[in-house]
Amino acid sequence: MAQVKPSNQNAPDVARCTADFKGRRLQTRMRLFVAVIVCAYSLFGLALVLSTTASSAWLQARKSPQTDPAAVGSTGTALFSDIQRQSWMWAGLMIGIASLGATFVYSRKLLAPLDDLRLKAARVACGRLDQPAEIREEDETGALAELINDIAANQQEILLHLWNQTGSSIQVIDRLQASINGQFPNDGLAGIKADLASVRNHMENLRALADGVEFFQVQLTNGKIAATKDVGGGARRQANQLESVGSGLTGRR
Amino acid sequence: MGKRILVVDDSSMMRKMIEKLLVNSGHTIIGEAKNGAEAVELYKNLKPDLVTMDITMREMDGITAAKEILHHDDAAQIIFLSNLDEEKYGSDALQLGAVGYVNKRKSVEILDLINSA
Numbered sequence: 001m002a003q004v005k006p007s008n009q010n011a012p013d014v015a016r017c018t019a020d021f022k023g024r025r026l027q028t029r030m031r032l033f034v035a036v037i038v039c040a041y042s043l044f045g046l047a048l049v050l051s052t053t054a055s056s057a058w059l060q061a062r063k064s065p066q067t068d069p070a071a072v073g074s075t076g077t078a079l080f081s082d083i084q085r086q087s088w089m090w091a092g093l094m095i096g097i098a099s100l101g102a103t104f105v106y107s108r109k110l111l112a113p114l115d116d117l118r119l120k121a122a123r124v125a126c127g128r129l130d131q132p133a134e135i136r137e138e139d140e141t142g143a144l145a146e147l148i149n150d151i152a153a154n155q156q157e158i159l160l161h162l163w164n165q166t167g168s169s170i171q172v173i174d175r176l177q178a179s180i181n182g183q184f185p186n187d188g189l190a191g192i193k194a195d196l197a198s199v200r201n202h203m204e205n206l207r208a209l210a211d212g213v214e215f216f217q218v219q220l221t222n223g224k225i226a227a228t229k230d231v232g233g234g235a236r237r238q239a240n241q242l243e244s245v246g247s248g249l250t251g252r253r
Numbered sequence: 254m255g256k257r258i259l260v261v262d263d264s265s266m267m268r269k270m271i272e273k274l275l276v277n278s279g280h281t282i283i284g285e286a287k288n289g290a291e292a293v294e295l296y297k298n299l300k301p302d303l304v305t306m307d308i309t310m311r312e313m314d315g316i317t318a319a320k321e322i323l324h325h326d327d328a329a330q331i332i333f334l335s336n337l338d339e340e341k342y343g344s345d346a347l348q349l350g351a352v353g354y355v356n357k358r359k360s361v362e363i364l365d366l367i368n369s370a
Binding site for chain 1: 267
């Protein structure tokens with residue numbers, strides 16, 4: 001028979017639960033880093049091609065029909081073209097390194113909000129519904145944060161509803177069992193007694209689903225759903241100063 | 254005649270459930286908000302006949318939002334729908350000037366309260 005445990009003994013182990021998701025973050029970063037390297041080398045290669053083409057074109061432009069091809073190899077012209085070529089190569093190398101650095105810095109900036117959302121989603125998956133995702137930007141990441149918060153809120157509603165209804169059902173079953181045991185002690189109606197015990201067990205198992213969850217501003221205490229903080233600021237303090245007149249479903253000031 | 258109602262709850266699933274309950278009973282949903290801040294803004298723009306207000310919400314909770322709405326319009330009709338224990342929190346809500354406080358799951362009581370408000 002499943003035991004219904006109080007919530008403080010079943011707090012979700014978020015660190016262990018989210019550890020599974022860390023590996024995926026590294027994979028994404030590695031993929032992005034490789035993409036950056038490939039991109040940078042592509043740019044470098046392109047710069048090299050351009051530099052070679054540019055220097056060749058320059059050489060072609062400098063050649064005149066009257067000039068003896070052999071004389072092109074004169075020291076001044078050849079030396080100048082080599083310097084030009086080297087300059088282009090260095091320029092290409094610097095462009096490649098600069099693009100690598102810029103892409104790395106920008107990728108970190110791009111990944112940071114996604115990383116934060118990943119962590120928030122992992123917490124929701126691990127039963128931590130009490131930490132909403134921050135909606136910093138009005139873009140795709142902001143929309144994603146809103147959706148994560150909505151999923152957490154919906155999950156909270158379902159679990160609290162489950163906890164509430166199963167609690168009520170268990171009370172009904174207990175009353176039925178007491179009534180039957182009173183009227184039919186010993187082995188009377190054994191089959192019905194066994195069925196009731198079975199249903200009660202199912203209810204307790206369902207109710208236990210809510211025990212390992214950290215809810216948003218709500219906790220399960222002594223069989224009741226209570227607020228975890230002073231919701232509304234002064235409302236609690238104001239209420240405590242006044243004598244309770246009992247809860248009512250109607251009644252306006 | 255049906256009332257024009259603003260539904261406030263941070264859970265989209267809960268908003269749909271409440272809307273379905275109210276629409277099937279002949280009321281009109283003129284807006285929905287997922288936190289107290291949106292609720293206050295929508296109230297000022299839409300002027301609903303009645304507001305159903307959750308209490309525990311992100312950004313701004315229902316109690317704070319109700320205070321702001323009642324400060325803006327002391328004739329506002331607000332019904333708190335919450336998971337919190339009625340015995341403990343019901344009187345707090347009424348002290349603020351709300352019409353009533355009902356557990357979210359009690360659909361019959363919700364409708365009775367709305368119809369009598």
